[in-house]
Amino acid sequence: MTTTVRLERVTRRYTIGAAETRALDDVSLTIGAGEFTALVGPSGSGKTTLLQLIGCLDRPDQGVITLGDQVVTGLSADQRADLRLRSIGFVFQFFALVPVLTAFENVELPLLLAGVAAAERRARALGLLDAVGIADRAQHRPDQLSGGEQQRVAIARALAPRPLLVLADEPTANLDTANGQQAMEIMQRLNRELGTAFVFATHDPRVMHYARRIVELRDGRIVADRAAVAVA
Amino acid sequence: MSIARLWHLAWRDLGRNRRRTGFTIIAVALGMALLMMTNALIAGVVDDSLQNSIMLRTGHIQLRAAGARDGELSVRWRDLLLDPGPQAAQAAALPHVTSATPVLWTSGMLASAGESVGLQVYGIDPAAPAYDRLRAALRRGQFLAADMRDGVVLGESLADTLRVDVGGQVRLTVADSAGVAREAGFIVQGVFSTGIPAFDDHAVLAPLATVQRLSDASRRASAIVIHLDDARATGEVAAALDVTGMRLQTWEQLNQQVIQTMRSASAFYVLLDAIVILIVASVIANTLLMSIFERLREIGVLLAIGMRGREVLGLMVLEAALLGAAGIVAGLAVGGAGVAYLATIGISIDRSVAGVAGDAIAISNTMYGRAVPEVFAGLALAMLAITTAAAGYPAWYAARLEPVQALRGR
Numbered sequence: 141m142t143t144t145v146r147l148e149r150v151t152r153r154y155t156i157g158a159a160e161t162r163a164l165d166d167v168s169l170t171i172g173a174g175e176f177t178a179l180v181g182p183s184g185s186g187k188t189t190l191l192q193l194i195g196c197l198d199r200p201d202q203g204v205i206t207l208g209d210q211v212v213t214g215l216s217a218d219q220r221a222d223l224r225l226r227s228i229g230f231v232f233q234f235f236a237l238v239p240v241l242t243a244f245e246n247v248e249l250p251l252l253l254a255g256v257a258a259a260e261r262r263a264r265a266l267g268l269l270d271a272v273g274i275a276d277r278a279q280h281r282p283d284q285l286s287g288g289e290q291q292r293v294a295i296a297r298a299l300a301p302r303p304l305l306v307l308a309d310e311p312t313a314n315l316d317t318a319n320g321q322q323a324m325e326i327m328q329r330l331n332r333e334l335g336t337a338f339v340f341a342t343h344d345p346r347v348m349h350y351a352r353r354i355v356e357l358r359d360g361r362i363v364a365d366r367a368a369v370a371v372a
Numbered sequence: 373m374s375i376a377r378l379w380h381l382a383w384r385d386l387g388r389n390r391r392r393t394g395f396t397i398i399a400v401a402l403g404m405a406l407l408m409m410t411n412a413l414i415a416g417v418v419d420d421s422l423q424n425s426i427m428l429r430t431g432h433i434q435l436r437a438a439g440a441r442d443g444e445l446s447v448r449w450r451d452l453l454l455d456p457g458p459q460a461a462q463a464a465a466l467p468h469v470t471s472a473t474p475v476l477w478t479s480g481m482l483a484s485a486g487e488s489v490g491l492q493v494y495g496i497d498p499a500a501p502a503y504d505r506l507r508a509a510l511r512r513g514q515f516l517a518a519d520m521r522d523g524v525v526l527g528e529s530l531a532d533t534l535r536v537d538v539g540g541q542v543r544l545t546v547a548d549s550a551g552v553a554r555e556a557g558f559i560v561q562g563v564f565s566t567g568i569p570a571f572d573d574h575a576v577l578a579p580l581a582t583v584q585r586l587s588d589a590s591r592r593a594s595a596i597v598i599h600l601d602d603a604r605a606t607g608e609v610a611a612a613l614d615v616t617g618m619r620l621q622t623w624e625q626l627n628q629q630v631i632q633t634m635r636s637a638s639a640f641y642v643l644l645d646a647i648v649i650l651i652v653a654s655v656i657a658n659t660l661l662m663s664i665f666e667r668l669r670e671i672g673v674l675l676a677i678g679m680r681g682r683e684v685l686g687l688m689v690l691e692a693a694l695l696g697a698a699g700i701v702a703g704l705a706v707g708g709a710g711v712a713y714l715a716t717i718g719i720s721i722d723r724s725v726a727g728v729a730g731d732a733i734a735i736s737n738t739m740y741g742r743a744v745p746e747v748f749a750g751l752a753l754a755m756l757a758i759t760t761a762a763a764g765y766p767a768w769y770a771a772r773l774e775p776v777q778a779l780r781g782r
């Protein structure tokens with residue numbers, strides 16, 4: 141299996157006044173192509189920090205991060221932005237859609253930024269909205285959608301640029317059980333169909349069931365990394 | 373850059389807080405309208421004052437004796453033109469010349485039974501078309517005729533000061549060519565009101581021959597005053613005139629003081645313009661800063677999706693430009709209406725205020741604005757540039773946010 145992400149001895153510290161927190165402490169981790177991996181661990185264990193570092197939203201204090209075949213530590217802000225645009229999709233706990241854009245336009249947005257031609261943008265955005273089951277809501281604005289629907293739009297948007305990897309930080313935390321399951325099933329299906337790797341942070345045992353690999357963090361360190369039997 | 377493709381995002385962002393967007397647009401519009409109106413007014417007043425001065429005093433071209441000095445009302449013979457008649461006739465025959473007439477100026481003192489006022493005496497040929505304007509400004513009585521040996525006309529306000537009216541008697545004292553004071557009695561024939569205090573308060577007009585006799589100037593005159601149908605023909609006419617032994621001055625040279633004064637007044641208005649533009653810019657900057665702080669998290673999401681800092685900056689600047697453009701368009705409409713009002717109805721000002729501008733500046737009692745499209749266009753561009761630049765700091769702030777900071781909302 142080819143490697144999508146590699147972290148080598150990555151440390152991220154936060155200092156507030158005199159107090160220093162090692163949000164991530166000397167973490168090494170490899171994510172392969174097409175993985176469906178859960179990051180678990182108690183609150184404050186470093187899950188969000190890890191996703192932000194993998195996603196080039198933040199920079200480590202120490203260590204090296206490689207995405208595909210590119211070392212991302214040391215890239216400029218613009219280079220990191222381009223990497224996020226083309227190679228990484230994000231799904232946030234808060235649904236994080238642009239409120240003034242319709243569902244369709246939200247999904248189209250990264251394609252616009254990437255300079256994809258209009259016809260292609262349209263086809264891809266509609267295809268993805270269809271894949272997440274809300275093609276009929278394409279012209280709705282986020283405030284006209286339910287939480288579950290919004291999260292599905294966010295998933296469609298994350299996948300629009302055909303990234304290597306989608307990072308999801310507690311994607312189901314603001315959803316009820318049924319909607320949470322639906323979101324997970326959609327991600328699982330798209331992972332299988334498109335081969336896009338998914339890494340999601342979660343507290344929710346029901347969500348962990350979908351994972352094929354579970355990485356457990358505690359106090360900024362990986363304390364367990366095991367294969368799991370995903371629910372079908 | 374994909375900013376051009378993001379205009380729908382910028383446009384809709386402005387629709388989020390309609391009230392704030394509305395107020396900002398109103399602020400830009402009012403600023404723009406205010407600028408247009410002050411600039412129209414200043415252009416109108418400068419124009420008006422210059423036209424007044426040219427029409428009533430200087431003419432477009434003056435021919436004087438070679439040795440005559442500017443602004444001096446000397447009637448010493450060497451300061452006068454010896455026999456201006458033929459030269460005036462020659463000038464009158466040139467194209468664009470509407471009037472070419474000899475004038476004898478001197479300073480004098482006009483006295484009634486109870487009052488006396490120092491003033492400028494104009495010895496004129498009443499038949500010259502140059503005085504049509506003054507003839508039209510006559511309030512009472514009649515205008516001068518060449519054969520009225522003892523007739524004068526004067527401004528209504530001067531008549532009030534002297535407490536005389538048509539038919540009343542006045543005594544005029546002037547210094548003659550040898551510097552000896554000479555006095556004669558006159559009958560007020562007519563009273564005019566040009567609306568220009570500088571003229572209405574300080575001028576008395578009498579037939580040329582009368583003033584020549586009184587000041588012992590024989591057939592001499594201070595100048596030949598030439599009026600044209602178009603000020604732009606000044607150079608052409610000046611070139612065509614035979615000026616041997618004479619000194620030619622154009623309206624630009626003769627109205628230097630007016631032009632200078634108005635120029636310094638305009639400098640003050642430029643300052644006012646700058647202040648208005650700065651206020652508008654700070655309103656825009658504030659609006660954008662607020663809207664950016666309100667949606668830091670959203671900017672974080674845009675950054676996470678892969679928008680570059682520069683594109684975030686572009687988006688914010690685009691929003692400012694849209695705000696500015698909307699305000700400018702509204703301002704052009706409001707300001708256009710205001711300028712139309714100023715151009716047709718104008719603003720009445722107090723005599724004393726018009727008078728304060730000084731004798732050199734012929735400000736009328738009513739100030740009219742004048743549409744100056746090229747100035748308005750410049751103002752609109754300046755406004756657009758400034759409102760866009762005002763987005764600079766907020767936009768720069770947003771553009772250099774680390775995605776994680778923005779996502780956390782600070």
Ligand SMILES: Nc1ncnc2c1ncn2[C@@H]1O[C@H](COP(=O)(O)OP(=O)(O)OP(=O)(O)O)[C@@H](O)[C@H]1O
Pocket residue numbers: 154155156161162163181182183184185186187188189190
């Ligand atoms: N911006 C920050 N400034 C200071 N400390 C921070 C910051 N972000 C995270 N931390 C600290 O880093 C540690 C890891 O935080 P992180 O958000 O990664 O945890 P998490 O596993 O995502 O927790 P949760 O499950 O509650 O979301 C925590 O101790 C947290 O307090």
Ligand SMILES: [Mg+2]
Pocket residue numbers: 187188189309341
């Ligand atoms: Mg977290």
